[in-house]
Amino acid sequence: MPRETAATQAAKPAGRPAAKPAGTLVGKLSRKDYERMLEVALVEARLGLAEGGVPIGAALFDSAGKLLGRGRNRRVQDNDPSMHAETSAFRNAGRRASYRDTIMVTTLAPCWYCSGLVRQFGIGTVVAGESATFQGGLAWLKENGVTVVDLDSAECKALLGGFIVARPEVWNEDIGVE
Numbered sequence: 001m002p003r004e005t006a007a008t009q010a011a012k013p014a015g016r017p018a019a020k021p022a023g024t025l026v027g028k029l030s031r032k033d034y035e036r037m038l039e040v041a042l043v044e045a046r047l048g049l050a051e052g053g054v055p056i057g058a059a060l061f062d063s064a065g066k067l068l069g070r071g072r073n074r075r076v077q078d079n080d081p082s083m084h085a086e087t088s089a090f091r092n093a094g095r096r097a098s099y100r101d102t103i104m105v106t107t108l109a110p111c112w113y114c115s116g117l118v119r120q121f122g123i124g125t126v127v128a129g130e131s132a133t134f135q136g137g138l139a140w141l142k143e144n145g146v147t148v149v150d151l152d153s154a155e156c157k158a159l160l161g162g163f164i165v166a167r168p169e170v171w172n173e174d175i176g177v178e
């Protein structure tokens with residue numbers, strides 16, 4: 001029987017009680033599980049690029065790998081500088097009493113604003129597609145007890161790298177560089 005993955009778990013009906021105490025599943029997700037979750041964020045990033053936006057995507061999952069919400073940077077599309085990929089995924093996930101066991105998966109290391117969101121709501125784990133282009137608040141998150149996984153994805157780097165070359169002014173606007 002094939003091993004359970006984030007994708008197969010995500011396909012199960014919602015509301016199944018967790019078999020293990022809260023938090024214990026996070027460490028059991030493999031790199032392959034995280035990569036599968038990152039693929040959801042990458043789909044969002046590619047959609048953003050196709051819309052003429054900054055190609056950064058994100059998705060929020062529970063500790064069993066079930067998708068809670070997904071989104072992408074919509075600065076250009078919505079003329080809204082506060083709509084970052086993580087913000088969008090977080091808002092699309094709706095209300096939740098606790099975020100301790102949730103996993104924010106994003107194609108790029110979260111900026112200060114989104115790192116603040118992670119801290120504010122107590123999101124337990126951040127999976128970054130890459131942090132070579134932009135380190136954001138990863139070190140700060142780690143120092144403050146957030147589990148950080150950096151997948152160092154060549155695809156994430158290539159997707160955003162291509163955009164930065166093509167639209168440097170929009171990228172600088174996005175990271176607040178004048």
Ligand SMILES: [Zn+2]
Nearest residue numbers: 084111113114
């Ligand atoms: Zn951000």
